[in-house]
Amino acid sequence: MKVLIVGGVAGGASTAARLRRNDENAEIIMLEKGDYVSFANCGLPYYVGKVIKSKEALLLQTPESFYNRFHIDVRVRSEVFSVNYAKKTVSVRNCETGESYIESYDKLVLSPGAKPIIPKIKGMDLKHVFTLRNIPDAFAIEEFIIHNKTKSCAVIGGGFIGLEMAENLKSSGLEVSVIEAGSHVMPSIDTDMAYDVQNYIRSKGIKLYLNSRAQEITNSSVIFENGIEVAADMIIMSIGITPDTEFLKDSHILLGERGEILVNDYMETSVNDIFALGDAVSIKNIISGQRVLIPLASPANKQGRIVADNLCGKNQKYNGSQGTSIIKLFEMTVASTGEKEESLIRNNIPYKKVFTYSSSHAGYYPDGKMMSLKLLFSPLDGKILAVQIVGYDGVDKRIDVLANAVRFGLTVYDLQEMELAYAPPFSSAKDPVNMLGYVASNVLDGKMKVFYLEDISSLPKEAILIDVRTVEEFENGHINGAVNIPLDSLRSCLNALDKNKVIYLTCQIGLRGYIAQRILDQKGYSSFNLSGGYRLYRAAEINKAGLL
Amino acid sequence: MKVLIVGGVAGGASTAARLRRNDENAEIIMLEKGDYVSFANCGLPYYVGKVIKSKEALLLQTPESFYNRFHIDVRVRSEVFSVNYAKKTVSVRNCETGESYIESYDKLVLSPGAKPIIPKIKGMDLKHVFTLRNIPDAFAIEEFIIHNKTKSCAVIGGGFIGLEMAENLKSSGLEVSVIEAGSHVMPSIDTDMAYDVQNYIRSKGIKLYLNSRAQEITNSSVIFENGIEVAADMIIMSIGITPDTEFLKDSHILLGERGEILVNDYMETSVNDIFALGDAVSIKNIISGQRVLIPLASPANKQGRIVADNLCGKNQKYNGSQGTSIIKLFEMTVASTGEKEESLIRNNIPYKKVFTYSSSHAGYYPDGKMMSLKLLFSPLDGKILAVQIVGYDGVDKRIDVLANAVRFGLTVYDLQEMELAYAPPFSSAKDPVNMLGYVASNVLDGKMKVFYLEDISSLPKEAILIDVRTVEEFENGHINGAVNIPLDSLRSCLNALDKNKVIYLTCQIGLRGYIAQRILDQKGYSSFNLSGGYRLYRAAEINKAGLL
C-alpha cells in the first residue's frame, strides 16, 4: 500500500505515525508545502511572547526523526497543487526549485488545514501587517518587532489567536489594542459570559474596541468604518480562518460552501480511497447534529488516528466534535464546550440555563479563586448541551468533566452524583460541577424559578424587586429599584409583603435568592430569582462603562 | 414533621440545610455531642500546619447562623446515648450539665460519623498521644506543640490523615517519622504506584518505616514489634477510623460487623423512619457491588441531600460510591478512584492493566510536570474499573475525568474520543486521559502485548530482554540482563535476532517499547513490552534502597 499524506502537521503527522505502527510495510510519503512538519501551531503565540524560548521546542518531529523512527518519506517545501482521482495521482511542486512532478497513490490523505482569512481592506498588503499560522509567520513577527522596535500593535479579531497574541504582545511590553467587529470577544462563548473577560482584558491595560470593523490600515494606524482611528506600529490580522483547499477545486472531491472538504463519519471524502481530516473538513457537531467547522488540534489529532486505522481496513467512526476549547488570558482561563446559547437559539434547540459562581477549592483553604459557570441543558430531560466557564484556577478541570457530560449524554441529575476527588487544596465536598447539577435540577424540577439579566429592563411595573443581601452589600451597589430585605430577616418581614404581587429576588450570585424563594414559595408568594445575581449584573455594568 | 438529626457536621448539617429548603414548616433539631457543628474536618491538618490560619475559617456555620438562616434548632454538647424506635424517641445527654432528657421524633437521621481507632498498645493513654477528628483535637495538638516546644513526632499510620499530618508537621519544622504496618503507604493505591510516593516522602526528609507495627509508646519513643525504637516527643495515632455507633447497640437498628449502620439504597436503616448516612454507614461500591465503608466528605454531603429529599417523600436512590480520593503531599498529588488491583484480585474481578506517564500539559510549554497513571479495565469489554495517578500538576483534573468514566460505565474506547480542552498551558492535543485510552485499547485489542514489573524476576531463561532506549539512557542504568538496541536502530538489527526466542522489550515508559513491538510483530517476532518501563522499575529500586 502506498499512502500519500498532504499536510505534515497535526492531522497529517498523526495519521502517518499511527499508520506506520499499523503497517510496517506501507509506503508512506508526507507532502508538506511549508518548511516544517509536526510543529506546535498552538505554541506560536507563546513563542512570540518568549514564554517558549527556543525554536526547537516547537518542533515535535523533523523529517529526519520521522524517517529514523517511522521510515516515513517526509518532503517539505512540497506543495500538492492538484489531485487526479481517476489516475490516482497528485501533482507536487517543489517550492525550492519550482519544478513539479507527479506522485501516484493507493490511498490519499488530505490534512491541509486552514489559512488565515485576509479581508479585502486597504492596506492589507503593508509590510507591518501579519497573520499567524506557522513557524515562519512567528519568526517574521518576532523579527519585525526587534528590527523596528515596535511599540504598539493592533490585533484585529478577538478570537483565540487574536487574544493569545494580544496577551503575549502586551506581556512583551507593547501597547495593544484589540479590534473586534462583533459585540463581544471570544465567539465560543455568549455575550453574558464575555463581560468578565472583557473587563479583565481592559484591566490588563489592553484597549478593547467592540462592534468595530477595520476599514483601512495605514502605516501607523487602523481606521474603522465609523471613522475612529487607532494608532499602531504593527497589525495582527486574526479575524478567522478558512479551509486551505484551493488545490482541490478541480479534483472532483466534494467541497462545501466554505471550501471545506466534505467527509462521512469514517473521514472518507466523496472520492474512493481519499480521506480528509482536520481544519479542512466539516464534521458533525454532537449537539446540533449539523456539519460544522471546528478547527482545533484535539479533533485533528484524533481523526488522524482514526484515518490511519481506516486506511488499514478498520471501520472506525469519528463520532463528532463538540468544540471544547480553552484559552489562558494572563491569569484568567476561559473555556467552553457544546453549543452556546446564541447557537442554540439559531438552531432552534430548546434549552434552559443557569449561572453559578464557585470557588476553585474549599473556601477555608487559602488561595481559592472564584469561577463563573453557565450551564445550558435540555428542558425535556436535563441533558447537558453546553457549558462555559470563566475563572482563574481549576477552570480547565471543570470544563473537562463537563465536556464529557456533554459528550456522553449525561443530565443535570448525573452532575449531582459525580463523585469527584475532594481534599481542601483541590475542590469542595460539593464540587462546582455538583453545584451546577443541584442548581440546574432545581430549575428543571420547578423548585427554583429564575429570571435573567436580560429580563431586568422589562420586569412588570407592579413587581417587587427584593435584594436579599446584607445592608452593607446593598449599600455598596444594587439594581435600580430594588428594596433591601436581608435574607436572615425575610421570615420576620413576610407580613409586610403583598401576596398578589410577583416578587423578583436578587442576591450576590443566586444562592441566597434561592433560599429566599424557598421560604416565599412555601408561604404562598410567587417569586423569581435572578440567576447569576448582582454579580453578573455588575459585570455587565462594568463592561458598559468600559466600552470605547 | 419533627426531624431529629444526630451529628451536626458533613452529613447532618447537609441534611438539615436541604431539608429546610424542602420544607419551611418542619421542626428540625440537630443534636451534636461536640462543641462545634458544620466544621471543616478536612481542613484540620492544615490548621495544625498553619496553612489555614484562623479557627473561624474552619467553621462553615455556627448554631446561631444555622438558626438565623434556616430556623434550625442546633444543640451542641448534646449527646444522643440511646434510641427508642418503638416510642420514636432518643435520649440526649447535655454534656455540660450531665443531665439528660428525652426528645421525640417523627423522623430520625443518624450521621454520627466515625471515630479514630485506638489500638490496645502500651502507652496509648500518655498525654503526648493524639488523634485527630475534630476542632478540639486540632487545638490540643497545636497547644501541645507550642507548650512543649515539640521537636519530633511519630505519625502511626500512613493513610490520608497520617500523611497530611506528616506533611503539615514537617512543614512546621518538626522531625517526622511515619510508621506504617502495611507494606506501603496510602491503602487507596497499589504497591507499584506507592513507590513514587514513598520515594518522594523520604526525599522530603520524613523517615518512613514500612511493615512496622507499633507495640509500645513511651514518653520519648515508639517501639515496634521487631524491637526498633524511634524517638518522638509527640505521637499522632492515625491507623484508621470506625463507625461511632456504640449508642445504637440496643436500638434495634441493624448494624454490620464493623459496627456500621446498614442502610438500603434510599439511605433507610432497618427501622422505619430512621435514616443514616456518612462515615457511619456502609454503602454499595459501584465496581464490586459490595457494601463497603468509604468515609469521605463528598459521599456524606451528597447522601445528606438525598436523605433530606427522601424525608420529604421523594424516592431518591444513592447509587453507590467509588472511593474517589485525593491527597496533596507537599507538591505531589496522589489520587485514585474505583477498585485498586489488590482489591480486584481479592474480589475475583477479572482485569487488565496499563501504566502511562504523561506531562500535565504540552511538553513545549514551560513547567509541565510528569504524572504516572495506572488504569485497570475489564478484559471483556474494556470497562474502566479503576485509576490511580501520582504526579504534581493536573492530577486532580485527570482523576475527576476518569472518576466519571468509572461512574458512568465508560470503556477504554470512550477515553480515546474524549474531546478535552486543549491549549498548551493546560493539556496536550492528546490529553493523558486520551493516551490512557490508546494504550489500554492497544492492549485490549492485542496490538500491544505487555509484561509487568512483577514478571521481570521470572522471565523465561531463554528470553531476550531488549532495552530500546538510547545508548546514553541505557548506560545510566538498566534492568539486569538487558541488551541495548536503540529503537531507531532496530529495523537494521532485525537479522541478528532469533525468531524462535521470545523478546521482552523495555524502554523508559513503554512508548518506544510499543513502537519496537509493532515492528517486531509484523516481522514475525513474538514480543512483550514492559508496561511502565524502566521508569517504574527504577522507582521500585529506589524504594527498595530507601527501606528502613
Ligand SMILES: Cc1cc2nc3c(=O)[nH]c(=O)nc-3n(C[C@H](O)[C@H](O)[C@H](O)COP(=O)(O)OP(=O)(O)OC[C@H]3O[C@@H](n4cnc5c(N)ncnc54)[C@H](O)[C@@H]3O)c2cc1C
Ligand atoms: C497560532 C495558532 C494557535 C492555535 N492554538 C490552538 C490551541 O490552543 N488549541 C487547539 O486545539 N488548537 C489550536 N490551534 C489550531 C490547531 O493548530 C489546528 O486545529 C490543527 O493544527 C489542525 O490540524 P491540520 O492537520 O488540519 O492542519 P495544520 O496543522 O495546519 O497542518 C496543515 C498543513 O498542511 C500544509 N498544506 C496545506 N496545503 C498543502 C498543499 N496543497 N500541499 C502540501 N501541504 C499543504 C500546510 O502548510 C500545513 O502545514 C491553533 C492554531 C494556530 C495557527
Ligand SMILES: Cc1cc2nc3c(=O)[nH]c(=O)nc-3n(C[C@H](O)[C@H](O)[C@H](O)COP(=O)(O)OP(=O)(O)OC[C@H]3O[C@@H](n4cnc5c(N)ncnc54)[C@H](O)[C@@H]3O)c2cc1C
Ligand atoms: C482530619 C480529617 C481530614 C479529612 N480529610 C478529608 C478529605 O480531605 N477529603 C474527604 O473527602 N474527607 C476527608 N475527611 C473525612 C470527612 O470529614 C468525613 O467523611 C465526613 O465528615 C463524614 O461526615 P459524617 O457526617 O458522617 O461525620 P462527621 O462529619 O464526623 O460528623 C459526625 C458528627 O456526629 C457527632 N456525633 C457522633 N455521635 C453522636 C451522638 N451519639 N450524639 C450526638 N452527636 C454525635 C460527632 O461529634 C461528629 O461531630 C477527613 C476527616 C478528618 C477527621
Ligand SMILES: CC(C)(COP(=O)(O)OP(=O)(O)OC[C@H]1O[C@@H](n2cnc3c(N)ncnc32)[C@H](O)[C@@H]1OP(=O)(O)O)[C@@H](O)C(=O)NCCC(=O)NCCS
Ligand atoms: C507527534 C505526532 C507526530 C504524532 O505522533 P504519535 O507517535 O502518534 O504520538 P505520540 O508521540 O503522542 O504517541 C502516541 C502513541 O504512543 C502510544 N503510547 C503513549 N504512551 C505509551 C506508553 N506509556 N506505553 C505504550 N504506548 C504508549 C499511544 O498508544 C499512541 O500509539 P497508538 O496511536 O498507536 O495507540 C503528531 O501528533 C504531531 O505532529 N503533532 C504536532 C502537531 C500538532 O499536533 N499540532 C497541534 C497541537 S500544537
Ligand SMILES: CC(C)(COP(=O)(O)OP(=O)(O)OC[C@H]1O[C@@H](n2cnc3c(N)ncnc32)[C@H](O)[C@@H]1OP(=O)(O)O)[C@@H](O)C(=O)NCCC(=O)NCCS
Ligand atoms: C455547609 C453545610 C451546612 C451545607 O449547607 P448547604 O446550604 O446545603 O450547602 P451550600 O452552602 O453549599 O449550598 C448548596 C445549595 O445552594 C444552592 N446554590 C448554590 N449556588 C447557587 C446559585 N448560584 N444559585 C442558586 N442556588 C445555588 C444549591 O442548589 C444547593 O441547594 P439545594 O441543595 O437545595 O439544591 C454542610 O455541608 C456543612 O456543614 N458542611 C461542613 C462540614 C463538612 O462538609 N465537612 C466535610 C468537608 S470539610
